[in-house]
Amino acid sequence: QMTTAISIEDVRREVKILKALSGHNNLVKFYDACEDALNVYIVMELCEGGELLDRILARGGRYTEEDAKAIVVQILSVVAFCHLQGVVHRDLKPENFLFTTRDENAPMKLIDFGLSDFIRPDERLNDIVGSAYYVAPEVLHRSYSMEADIWSIGVITYILLCGSRPFWARTESGIFRSVLRADPNLDDSPWPSVSAEAKDFVKRFLNKDYRKRMTAVQALTHPWLRDDQRQIPLDILVYRLIKQYLRATPLKRLALKALSKALKDDELLYLRLQFDLLEPRDGVVSLDNFRTALTRYLTDAMKExxxxxxxxxxxxxxYRSMDFEEFCAAAISPYQLEALDRWEEIAGTAFQHFEQEGNRVI
Structure with a gap:
């Protein structure tokens, strides 16, 4: 199939990504690539357990929440790793997760980086790729980043929990219309018997506004999946938000600080874990901490x-440092807070920090 310059470049990039991304348990191992006059050969580890899709079909679609969690945690873990390395997968679907063995609890491996690409934290991509049922709205609008992968994980989670697709139509254009306009159905059976946390989890992934979605790392600290024993990786979102904070006006910084003060302890858990990963000295972090933390995760992909x-x-x-309080202000996203049920309450509390005189204007 490598008949055009573009298709040759695609295979080159796939090999490059497979080669550069190493060191995660849920990532298919790459051994070697070679070619002869007719073919390119990519040698990878053998996964004998079949696709996640086949297991979903074999179960008639429905997973218990506990079984679904075990799958979703593995997906999030490997995607968080890819995103930190600056790789966006762009084709996450149940067919692209293979089990290593036929065993019920065998680990899963993410495969098929044929549509993947390297991406910097502030970069946007514009080519429409992926599979119709799993494609994010912003991909169809031709301006997207890593959040498009998160949408796809939301679709997979929805399917695991209820056995049907959240966006469906008879034609591809119909599916695209549904993705852009329809809301996923969380009312009909079996959703009434699904926990509130699981529903909230799916909603926070299938938000049409990509800025309001959780990242893969944040999702691992979501109440539905929370596990105090689990090691949480570094989240590149923190770096992106802190960059914006450092360039913000004094008023915006104060507003962010007020918002962060309105959060409850469990809502600050993710920020506390991220701050600890930066290994603060005497309770503060500076540029060195950010550099060291990132370098600890360095692979060839991150260089690329x-x-x-x-x-x-x-x-x-x-030239200065940041304590935990300022870090919280710098590393929260008002867009993500807006997606919370408590948003009005958080915003109201934040407003009170400014509104001292009783005249209701700042």
Whole structure:
């Protein structure tokens, strides 16, 4: 099939990504690639357990919440790893997760990086790729980033929990219309018997506004999946938000600080874990902490996507430090907070920090 320059480049990139991404348990192992006059051969580890799709079909679609969680945690874990390395998969679906053995509890491996690409934290992509049922709305609008993978995980989670697709139509254009306009049905059977946490989880993934979606790392700290024993990786979102914070006006910084003060302890859990990963000295972090934390996860993929260059944007932290309180203000996303049921309450509390005189205007 490698008949055009573009298709040759695609296979080159796939091999490059497979080669560069190494060191995660849920990632298919790459051994070697070679070619002869007719074919390109990619040698990978053998996964004998079949596709996740086949297991879903064999179960008639419905997974118990506990079984679904075990699957979703593995998916999030490997996607969080890819995103930190600056790789967006762009074709996450049940066919692209293989079980290593036929065993019921065999680990899963993410495969098929044929549509994947390297991406910097602030970059947007514009080509429409992926599979219709799993494609995110912003991909159809031709401006997207890593959040498109999160949408696809939301679709997979929805299917695991109820056995049907959230967006469906007879034609591809019909499916696209549904993705852009329809809301997933969380009312009909079996949804009334699904826990509130699981429903909230799916909603926070299938939000049409990509800015309001959780990241893969945040999802691992969501109440539905929370496990105090689990190691949480570094989240590249923190770097992106802190860059914005350092460039923000004083008023915006104060507003973010007020918002962060309105959060409850369990809502700050993710931020506390991220702050601890930066290994603060005397309760504060500076540019060195951000550099060291990122370098700890370094693979060839991170070099290829030039993520370390992003540290230049955090340059102001070379001359000052940030304590946990300021870190919370810098690393929260008002868009994500807006997606919470408690948003009005959080915003109201934040407003009170400013509104001292009783005249209701700042």
């Amino acid at each position: 996507s030039r993520i370390l260059e992003f540290l230049h944007a955090l340059e102001p932290l070379a």
